[in-house]
Amino acid sequence: MFASLPVPPTSAITIKYNPANTVPMTTSLRKIEHLQICANDPVEAHVSAGFDDVHLIHCALPEIDKDEIDTSTELFGKVMAAPLLIASMTGGHPDTYPINEALALAAEHLGLGIGVGSQRAALENPEQEETFRVVRDCAPHAFVYANIGVVQLTEYGIDGVEHAIEMIEADAIAIHLNFLQEAIQPEGCTYARGSLDAIKDVCDAVSVPVIAKETGAGISREVAAMLAAAGVDAIDVGGAGGTSWAGVEYYRALDRGDLISEHLGGLFWDWGIPTAASVVECSSCGLPVIATGGVRTGIDIAKSIALGASLSGTALPLVAPAMKNADAVIDRLSSMISELEIAMFLCGCPDVTNLKTAPVVIGGRIREMLDARGF
Numbered sequence: 001m002f003a004s005l006p007v008p009p010t011s012a013i014t015i016k017y018n019p020a021n022t023v024p025m026t027t028s029l030r031k032i033e034h035l036q037i038c039a040n041d042p043v044e045a046h047v048s049a050g051f052d053d054v055h056l057i058h059c060a061l062p063e064i065d066k067d068e069i070d071t072s073t074e075l076f077g078k079v080m081a082a083p084l085l086i087a088s089m090t091g092g093h094p095d096t097y098p099i100n101e102a103l104a105l106a107a108e109h110l111g112l113g114i115g116v117g118s119q120r121a122a123l124e125n126p127e128q129e130e131t132f133r134v135v136r137d138c139a140p141h142a143f144v145y146a147n148i149g150v151v152q153l154t155e156y157g158i159d160g161v162e163h164a165i166e167m168i169e170a171d172a173i174a175i176h177l178n179f180l181q182e183a184i185q186p187e188g189c190t191y192a193r194g195s196l197d198a199i200k201d202v203c204d205a206v207s208v209p210v211i212a213k214e215t216g217a218g219i220s221r222e223v224a225a226m227l228a229a230a231g232v233d234a235i236d237v238g239g240a241g242g243t244s245w246a247g248v249e250y251y252r253a254l255d256r257g258d259l260i261s262e263h264l265g266g267l268f269w270d271w272g273i274p275t276a277a278s279v280v281e282c283s284s285c286g287l288p289v290i291a292t293g294g295v296r297t298g299i300d301i302a303k304s305i306a307l308g309a310s311l312s313g314t315a316l317p318l319v320a321p322a323m324k325n326a327d328a329v330i331d332r333l334s335s336m337i338s339e340l341e342i343a344m345f346l347c348g349c350p351d352v353t354n355l356k357t358a359p360v361v362i363g364g365r366i367r368e369m370l371d372a373r374g375f
Helices: 027-039 092-109 119-123 132-136 151-168 179-184 193-205 221-228 245-256 259-267 275-282 298-307 315-324 325-345 362-371
Strands: 055-056 074-075 079-080 085-087 111-115 146-148 173-179 210-214 234-236 288-291 313-315 360-362
Touching: 027 092, 027 119, 027 245, 027 315, 055 298, 079 245, 085 092, 085 315, 085 325, 092 132, 092 315, 092 325, 111 234, 119 132, 119 151, 146 151, 151 173, 151 193, 173 193, 173 275, 179 245, 193 210, 193 221, 221 234, 221 275, 234 325, 245 259, 275 298, 275 362, 288 298, 298 313, 298 325, 298 360, 313 315, 315 325
Parallel strands: 085 111, 085 313, 111 146, 146 173, 173 210, 210 234, 234 288, 288 313
Antiparallel strands: 055 360, 074 079
16 A cells, blocks of 8 residues: 565564553653664665765875874864864764763763763653763763753743753753654654744743754755744754665654554655755854764765764664674764864864865765755
8 A cells, every 4th residue: 555665674683662562652662663763774865965975085295293183173262172073973862871861971972972862761751861961971072962852842932942951961952843753753743833933932041052053964054044033053954875764764654563653654764855955055054063974984074064064963873883882882973983083184274174174076966955045
């Protein structure tokens, strides 16, 4: 009846949970389902984030020593060792505690920033707070940001937002925009009217910076301008080309035999603005831009910054390492930072500020999209 994608074999990584079709669905259960799917199934977009269409110009005479390169950067007054965030990932189920612990230990060790996954589960059930609080406990000096969905703002209000911040002593809070996932998810909320006013209310009320964060479909120039006018302090583009949350919902639907959601997840799998294009779209809004969505190497980070981002973030490549231990996460992130250093050296850029002005050529699909959009 509905077209569906082939189901590949899953990996050896497993997390125990009760299938959605055998017990009542809760936010906590849904969180562990999401994590298991991301660990075991190929959930990345079938189209790229666009970095293959972005070309940094090689500098044959860099006139700097590689050892001189400084990858440090600053966001909201917090200095980080590299322009790389451990992007929002998980929390809200007991099995996520050791994963957030490993991620936080890596962030503290490397001097990087880290975001927690949606804190809705902890707002619903205080017993889940420790799965988020472990991040601050293990990363006392790191830049840590809280996370709540825009669709939860009406339900929990400013008090809920402030509780999410206090829960992890957050330096900032991300309000995530995930209407693509909400539209496909059977439990999803598609009441979007009034979202911008709700974001403005948060910006006016809280004492920490507010980050508007997409979750895999990207942010356009028009929406970036609206968010800036509402008072947000940074934009995380969350572009297409990394984890597809429509794809994640496809696998959830497959498990419970939901043919309609399975069809929708497959159809909208690659919906959105590629990350590279979204960075350019948002770079004129006058706010720090965070490039997430398909960032897999240090070269991707360098390209993001040359396109106008202040930092990059990565999530999916850290899931499997975090299920092992903190050392595995440190190794993965250290590799990306080393790749970034080499890219900066070969562009003749001694620091991140110089990288922001590195010459870059855009071709292919991303050039076509940006030309059509008037950039």
